[in-house]
Amino acid sequence: MPLNRLSTFATALLAVPLALPAAELPPKPTVADVVKASRASEWRVPDPDNTLYMEIGTGRVVIELAPEFAPRHAANIRAMVREGYFDGLAILRSQDNWVVQWGDPDENNPKPLKTAKAKLPGEFTVPLKSIKDFTRLPDRDGYAPQVGHANGFPAARDPKSGQAWLAHCYGMVGVGRDTAADSGNGGALYAVIGNAPRHLDRNITVVGRVIDGMPLLSVLPRGAGAMGFYEKPEQMVPIKSVRLAADVPEEQRSKLEILRSDSASFKAVAEAQRNRGGPWTKVAAGHVDLCNVPIPVRQQANAN
Amino acid sequence: MPLNRLSTFATALLAVPLALPAAELPPKPTVADVVKASRASEWRVPDPDNTLYMEIGTGRVVIELAPEFAPRHAANIRAMVREGYFDGLAILRSQDNWVVQWGDPDENNPKPLKTAKAKLPGEFTVPLKSIKDFTRLPDRDGYAPQVGHANGFPAARDPKSGQAWLAHCYGMVGVGRDTAADSGNGGALYAVIGNAPRHLDRNITVVGRVIDGMPLLSVLPRGAGAMGFYEKPEQMVPIKSVRLAADVPEEQRSKLEILRSDSASFKAVAEAQRNRGGPWTKVAAGHVDLCNVPIPVRQQANAN
Numbered sequence: 001m002p003l004n005r006l007s008t009f010a011t012a013l014l015a016v017p018l019a020l021p022a023a024e025l026p027p028k029p030t031v032a033d034v035v036k037a038s039r040a041s042e043w044r045v046p047d048p049d050n051t052l053y054m055e056i057g058t059g060r061v062v063i064e065l066a067p068e069f070a071p072r073h074a075a076n077i078r079a080m081v082r083e084g085y086f087d088g089l090a091i092l093r094s095q096d097n098w099v100v101q102w103g104d105p106d107e108n109n110p111k112p113l114k115t116a117k118a119k120l121p122g123e124f125t126v127p128l129k130s131i132k133d134f135t136r137l138p139d140r141d142g143y144a145p146q147v148g149h150a151n152g153f154p155a156a157r158d159p160k161s162g163q164a165w166l167a168h169c170y171g172m173v174g175v176g177r178d179t180a181a182d183s184g185n186g187g188a189l190y191a192v193i194g195n196a197p198r199h200l201d202r203n204i205t206v207v208g209r210v211i212d213g214m215p216l217l218s219v220l221p222r223g224a225g226a227m228g229f230y231e232k233p234e235q236m237v238p239i240k241s242v243r244l245a246a247d248v249p250e251e252q253r254s255k256l257e258i259l260r261s262d263s264a265s266f267k268a269v270a271e272a273q274r275n276r277g278g279p280w281t282k283v284a285a286g287h288v289d290l291c292n293v294p295i296p297v298r299q300q301a302n303a304n
Numbered sequence: 305m306p307l308n309r310l311s312t313f314a315t316a317l318l319a320v321p322l323a324l325p326a327a328e329l330p331p332k333p334t335v336a337d338v339v340k341a342s343r344a345s346e347w348r349v350p351d352p353d354n355t356l357y358m359e360i361g362t363g364r365v366v367i368e369l370a371p372e373f374a375p376r377h378a379a380n381i382r383a384m385v386r387e388g389y390f391d392g393l394a395i396l397r398s399q400d401n402w403v404v405q406w407g408d409p410d411e412n413n414p415k416p417l418k419t420a421k422a423k424l425p426g427e428f429t430v431p432l433k434s435i436k437d438f439t440r441l442p443d444r445d446g447y448a449p450q451v452g453h454a455n456g457f458p459a460a461r462d463p464k465s466g467q468a469w470l471a472h473c474y475g476m477v478g479v480g481r482d483t484a485a486d487s488g489n490g491g492a493l494y495a496v497i498g499n500a501p502r503h504l505d506r507n508i509t510v511v512g513r514v515i516d517g518m519p520l521l522s523v524l525p526r527g528a529g530a531m532g533f534y535e536k537p538e539q540m541v542p543i544k545s546v547r548l549a550a551d552v553p554e555e556q557r558s559k560l561e562i563l564r565s566d567s568a569s570f571k572a573v574a575e576a577q578r579n580r581g582g583p584w585t586k587v588a589a590g591h592v593d594l595c596n597v598p599i600p601v602r603q604q605a606n607a608n
Contacts (some may be wrong), residue, residue, distance in 0.1 A: 056435070096518055096519045096522055097474050097475075097518070097522070098455055118475075122586075124586065124587075133549055140444070140446055141446070142443055142444055142445070142591040142592075142593055143589055143591050143593070169499065170358065170401050170498060170499045171401075179584050180584050181586055192496070193597060194474060194499075195473065195474045195498075195499050195500050195593075195595050196499050196593075196596075197596065198589065198596070199577065199580065199589035199592065199596065200590075201589070202586070202587045203584075203586050204581055214400055214401070215400045215525075218400055218401070218522070218523075218526075219522075219523045219524065219525055219526065220523065221519075222519040222522075222523065223522055228460040273503065274503075276503065279483050280483050280507075281428075281507055282428065282485060282506070282507050283428075283506040283507055285447055285502065285503040285505070286445040287447050287503075288446075288503065289446055289447070289499075289500075289502065291499050292499060292501065292502070292503065293498075
């Protein structure tokens, strides 16, 4: 019977693997799905001795220091914080698609240091072999031979030069300096608020990453002066205080945890970003840029 | 005489080309230097028929449409603008390191269209051969086989598929849509305010670029709702009007000009960013990412 034959024919067709139409990608776990399915052991609590709380009028900015990549600057910033150096200083600069920067507003009458150093040699790169936990991305990068994550920080390596360094991704914190490589000390810091300025890599000491509170910095009015500096003192954003988490009573600490960059779930996060599934996504990128890999941070699962 | 001999010796030393210490790069023109030295003929004034003025409380956002890449959406947006469709709508969403988005706040009672279309097929890519003026960058890219600029817009090409598309760099403007590829019409638009989300390329219709006023969008408070949507009507940012420059009296137009992306100076701008000179820069990147190439915009040289 014609109907039967048609039916058999249709069934036979269905047995052949169908090429999906161009507009249909099969669904797959999203970044949020991967994070939700992760195991508790894949998360780490940042070391309170390497965690800074910068308190401004709108709230708290939490910065994780990366002493592996900038041991001397991390130590000097810790010393400055414990001297109360940053308390009463200000955010001085907000340049669109670039950085927000803070430090001492009074160049002519700089705030004195006690035990902290006024200048440090630049820590623009460190020996590759000193970075123990580098998890390499398979994706190629224009700025470095190898990129990946080192204990939660986006980083790059060059086996030829034997050097490794932190990458200027969104939210990374660096040390402002003058022309001389040793003219910074960590008293002037900036956070990246725009497209990753990777051409700054290896030219500046990168000391850490904002792990909470980026929107408090990224929405600050852009400064009208050269390089986004605020022109009037009243435009500057006062810094109430900067404290080490270790020096803050337990109950006042931010209860954050970060997905370990050497975990299986972190690898799955990168893959979820690299090749998104449907139905919204129509074409998977097949690539993820170092600075487009999300580094999940959440409230500690066991926090009140 | 010893003094003489020493002097001769020193002169001889100076005659030998000195290897610069690792920390010293020779100076070279900066992006600003290149722009300053450019010729008037290397600049173009954006077509008033492809230029939008979005007026919000804090000022004017200027968007250049890219009809080569999205002819139907550019035409539909032009039609909506001329219907006054956007006037009285609002910025609805501000998500950190992602996008600011605007459109109709009232999903249940949508603003009616007159001649403009409610849905359009996606213009995610266009035939490569339809893009006449592609200036390719020599730099490799992770997301596309070839990248460069087409009439001032960052773009990508794939000779294998024969397609070209606009790239999601900072300030690019795209068409919000639902799951269906044809569910957008240009009435919901977004601008990129963070690290280039290049994985959106080829998944969305990109229609243009903010050429002036990005800081008016990028500093908007982030929305507390899912995906950065504002949760309360009073948080939304009213759009006073959107007009085509062509429909605005000459004396009220923004007098902007853009460095032609097929000019020698544009190529020099990319090179100035790719390999910065000293003395501040210590290591030249040797690479520039598509979205890190500045696209210079300035007040018209002959403007009042």
